[in-house]
Amino acid sequence: MIKIYIEAQKTADSVEQVRKVIGGTITERWGQYTLNVDSDKARGHMSYIEFEWGVSLVEYDLTFFDEVMIMVDTSKFNPINFYYCLEGYSGHKFGHESTDEIKFIEQFQSVILTNRSGGVSDRYFPKDIKISLSVIQVRRKPFLKRRLNQGDSLNKQLYEVFLDTDHEKVFAYFGSYNLKMADVMTALKNVKGKGMIRIMQMEGLVYQILSMHMMQHNKEVKNKHLSTSLLKRELKQIRDYAKKIEKNISKDFSLEEISAETGLTQAKLQEGFKLLYNKTVTEYIRNARLEVARDLIANSEMNISEVVYSIGFTSRSYFSKIFKEKFGVSPSDFMNSKRKLGTSEK
Numbered sequence: 001m002i003k004i005y006i007e008a009q010k011t012a013d014s015v016e017q018v019r020k021v022i023g024g025t026i027t028e029r030w031g032q033y034t035l036n037v038d039s040d041k042a043r044g045h046m047s048y049i050e051f052e053w054g055v056s057l058v059e060y061d062l063t064f065f066d067e068v069m070i071m072v073d074t075s076k077f078n079p080i081n082f083y084y085c086l087e088g089y090s091g092h093k094f095g096h097e098s099t100d101e102i103k104f105i106e107q108f109q110s111v112i113l114t115n116r117s118g119g120v121s122d123r124y125f126p127k128d129i130k131i132s133l134s135v136i137q138v139r140r141k142p143f144l145k146r147r148l149n150q151g152d153s154l155n156k157q158l159y160e161v162f163l164d165t166d167h168e169k170v171f172a173y174f175g176s177y178n179l180k181m182a183d184v185m186t187a188l189k190n191v192k193g194k195g196m197i198r199i200m201q202m203e204g205l206v207y208q209i210l211s212m213h214m215m216q217h218n219k220e221v222k223n224k225h226l227s228t229s230l231l232k233r234e235l236k237q238i239r240d241y242a243k244k245i246e247k248n249i250s251k252d253f254s255l256e257e258i259s260a261e262t263g264l265t266q267a268k269l270q271e272g273f274k275l276l277y278n279k280t281v282t283e284y285i286r287n288a289r290l291e292v293a294r295d296l297i298a299n300s301e302m303n304i305s306e307v308v309y310s311i312g313f314t315s316r317s318y319f320s321k322i323f324k325e326k327f328g329v330s331p332s333d334f335m336n337s338k339r340k341l342g343t344s345e346k
Contacts, residue, residue: 010077012048018033045061056136056337060090067124072120075117078117082112084134085132086182089104089126090124108181111174117168144162153314184208230271250311251312
């Protein structure tokens with residue numbers, strides 16, 4: 001097993017100490033630092049970017065060629081860590097003792113961890129497994145000063161972790177799977193902007209992901225989350241099929257057809273869509289069509305009837321009814337307002 005000892009005062013120091021063990025070179029582009037590695041110990045990259053509001057983002061996209069334990073001394077640098085594993089899995093335990101149990105951070109799982117000041121956190125990575133892991137690190141004092149002005153929106157337990165600026169408490173939350181977060185995380189990895197625009201795009205997505213972690217913890221502590229018997233594989237199937245619906249918006253999808261194609265029962269489909277999107281299958285399809293219709297009305301020259309046909313509806317009156325229910329304005333009024341605005345801007 002490869003053991004990496006971290007005693008750092010900031011994220012940059014942590015990455016440098018990892019580099020000294022596994023090799024590689026660190027480059028910088030638009031404020032994001034990347035450790036690129038192709039050695040006998042690991043292949044891939046590890047990157048980080050720091051934001052002004054007390055938050056940094058660390059991303060692991062690595063395959064280690066032996067088991068790795070990163071042993072972190074939290075005496076000098078002890079943020080709250082929000083983990084999300086997009087691919088593979090990793091592990092964590094408090095303390096170096098061999099008897100301490102490693103708890104695994106599974107693919108698509110939301111995990112929040114922090115140690116007491118002067119404690120030890122061990123991060124485990126398996127051998128020959130491609131890891132795509134993101135860690136949002138929150139330094140409590142600057143974050144409280146800049147961002148956390150509505151603490152009552154958090155549950156008491158998590159709020160107290162933010163207020164624990166002397167780092168006296170251990171906190172560990174291993175949440176349920178969150179596939180919505182996977183979509184935002186994928187968008188974060190695919191940001192195409194340059195310079196300051198890129199940083200701003202990334203900052204917005206990081207803040208969104210951080211909010212999703214907090215909201216999920218809040219709901220689960222209050223027992224508002226939906227328990228599920230669905231397997232992770234089945235949830236991923238549902239997520240992938242939801243994307244297929246969005247790409248084929250005019251197709252007349254039926255619950256029976258989706259069930260036959262995915263191999264999932266209708267009950268599992270309904271449970272999964274409700275868990276992931278807070279909608280039944282029919283509600284999800286209708287909502288996706290309305291979102292596309294709104295964009296077509298705003299950004300194309302199509303008339304209302306053409307829009308209705310293009311998204312798979314047959315009744316213009318029904319479309320007008322549900323469009324107004326969702327957006328608070330009729331399709332024709334929405335079209336007139338958008339096109340008048342477009343004319344005035346020319």
